[in-house]
Amino acid sequence: MDSLKRIEWGDVFVLGNETMDKEHEGLVNIHNKLVDIVNTKEGTRKKIAEILSELSDAGLRHFQAEELLMDKEDYPNAMEHKRQHRDFIYNVSLYNVNLMGDNPPKAEEIVNFLHDWLLHHIKNHDTEFEIYLEGQN
Numbered sequence: 001m002d003s004l005k006r007i008e009w010g011d012v013f014v015l016g017n018e019t020m021d022k023e024h025e026g027l028v029n030i031h032n033k034l035v036d037i038v039n040t041k042e043g044t045r046k047k048i049a050e051i052l053s054e055l056s057d058a059g060l061r062h063f064q065a066e067e068l069l070m071d072k073e074d075y076p077n078a079m080e081h082k083r084q085h086r087d088f089i090y091n092v093s094l095y096n097v098n099l100m101g102d103n104p105p106k107a108e109e110i111v112n113f114l115h116d117w118l119l120h121h122i123k124n125h126d127t128e129f130e131i132y133l134e135g136q137n
């Protein structure tokens with residue numbers, strides 16, 4: 001297996017909102033921690049599950065803050081955006097549960113999902129929200 005790629009902070013669109021950027025960087029860092037342990041073959045199921053729990057906790061905290069701001073600012077695309085957040089938490093939790101089952105998902109599949117989701121969501125959906133916020137002020 002080729003080694004999996006970390007997300008470098010420059011790959012992520014920096015929105016210019018300090019709190020959001022910091023939280024996104026935090027999520028990216030947890031993703032990278034997972035990449036590192038998988039690449040060094042230390043990615044036991046238990047270790048991967050621990051990192052996924054950390055990611056869903058940090059994700060939930062971040063999504064709650066982002067959604068609060070959406071409600072406060074009457075963001076018109078809030079419903080679809082929130083659905084994406086729920087989807088992420090659902091998928092991460094499902095991976096976590098399945099890791100303990102008889103047919104565990106491959107670490108590579110989990111990392112690819114996280115990689116694509118984080119990059120796509122931040123670059124497109126969070127950016128769109130940030131542009132809306134800037135227009136409001």
Ligand SMILES: [Fe+2]
Nearest residue numbers: 024062066126
């Ligand atoms: Fe976000």
Ligand SMILES: [Fe+2]
Nearest residue numbers: 066121125126
């Ligand atoms: Fe978001």
